[in-house]
Amino acid sequence: MGAGDMTRRALIVGAAALLLAGVGAWLALRDAPQATLDPTMPVMPVTVDIAQGETLYAESCAACHGANLEGQPDWRTPDADGRLPAPPHDKTGHTWHHPDRVLFQYTKLGGREALARQGVEFDSGMPAFGDVLTDREIWNILAYIQSTWPERARATQAERTAADMANGGT
CATH class of the missing domain: 1.20.5 (Single alpha-helices involved in coiled-coils or other helix-helix interfaces)
Structure with a gap:
């Protein structure tokens, strides 16, 4: 041979x-068992529509988080009401530090409710989008945001998502 x-x-x-x-x-x-059946443990779908996510981001998120995902100025400093301004979703922010479940719940339930479910009392300015966007649309927006991150940020966020899933979302 x-x-x-x-x-x-x-x-x-x-x-x-x-x-x-x-x-x-x-x-x-x-x-x-499919984790997507448990609303407390959402999982990003295998297929997402990043183009739709970009469009929906522009329509639903850019007014606060910036057209280029840059967030509001001084986003780490509370405003006159004591709330933090909208953070950036680009590599300079902290969005990529959180697992998918947290990002999804924060978007669907709003910041205050999502944090309350974790036992944290915090007056977040993030509104709930669960009555405005479908779960699939939320995932598409999150996929679009993630698609803009450098490889290292995506890898770190994927590791945190995997660890979160392994720990049952705790």
Whole structure:
């Protein structure tokens, strides 16, 4: 058997192994409980519409968080009402420090309610969008925001999401 035949054979065996691993994972997961059925433990859908997320961000979020995700000036300093201004969602903010579940709940429930469910009393200026946007639209907005982050921020946020999921969202 020549080197070319061995290379082709190795590629075929490798592809078959990947296919079997993928099928095995699908079989294991298809009957697993779906976290998306639990509203306290939302999970980003496998497929998202980043273009729709960008449009919805412009319509629903940019007025406070900025057209370029830059947030409001002095976002770390409370305003006259004692509330923090809207933070940036770009790499300079802290959005990427939070797991998907927290970002979703903060958007859907509003800041005050999302934090109250975690036992934190905080007068957040973030309104609830659960009556305005569907869950899918919220995920699309979050996916758009995440798509703008540098790879390192996306990787860090993905690690935090995985850890949050492993801990049951606590």
